[in-house]
Amino acid sequence: MPKLYLVRHGEPQATGLLLGWADPPLSSAGREQARRELAALRASITYSSPLRRALETAQCIPGSLAVQVLEELKEISYGSWDGRSWAEIQAEAADWAAEKVRDWVANSETPPGGEGWPSFCRRIAQALERIRRGPFPAIVVAHVAVNAELAHQIAGVNPMEFVQRYCGVSEYDL
Numbered sequence: 001m002p003k004l005y006l007v008r009h010g011e012p013q014a015t016g017l018l019l020g021w022a023d024p025p026l027s028s029a030g031r032e033q034a035r036r037e038l039a040a041l042r043a044s045i046t047y048s049s050p051l052r053r054a055l056e057t058a059q060c061i062p063g064s065l066a067v068q069v070l071e072e073l074k075e076i077s078y079g080s081w082d083g084r085s086w087a088e089i090q091a092e093a094a095d096w097a098a099e100k101v102r103d104w105v106a107n108s109e110t111p112p113g114g115e116g117w118p119s120f121c122r123r124i125a126q127a128l129e130r131i132r133r134g135p136f137p138a139i140v141v142a143h144v145a146v147n148a149e150l151a152h153q154i155a156g157v158n159p160m161e162f163v164q165r166y167c168g169v170s171e172y173d174l
Contacts, residue, residue: 001173002136009057010034022083034060044135049073058141072127075143079113
């Protein structure tokens with residue numbers, strides 16, 4: 001069966017924030033973590049989000065023969081809240097934040113200028129359609145929401161229950 005490895009990017013320079021489309025690079029610890037924890041991965045191709053924290057992680061995988069950037073693998077956009085702390089968001093929009101915490105996926109409310117979950121899911125489905133064409137094994141280096149939705153579309157994993165640490169690897173058969 002074709003193997004797909006979903007990898008979350010390494011630790012970025014900016015932590016404790018809703019990064020969304022904010023584009024910080026990896027921290028030095030994140031680069032070292034990627035080199036150390038992803039050294040054994042081997043694939044015919046690696047797909048990466050265009051955001052620096054993912055692309056830099058992909059470039060640290062020695063077993064990657066080719067890295068192909070897919071725009072559709074960008075993290076979900078939080079619009080004007082990209083790069084802000086949760087405390088700031090709660091202070092500005094307490095009702096919205098409380099509703100999102102209850103059910104991030106089902107809540108159709110989006111931050112100002114942000115991306116709704118349904119359109120995000122369609123974008124991820126487009127990426128998965130491309131990835132399914134091969135070659136295999138394949139690696140996707142992206143973000144926690146992206147990988148959660150990919151796991152949902154591949155294996156029915158509830159995106160609200162998906163957990164992946166920095167440089168975490170989840171393996172799936174397609």
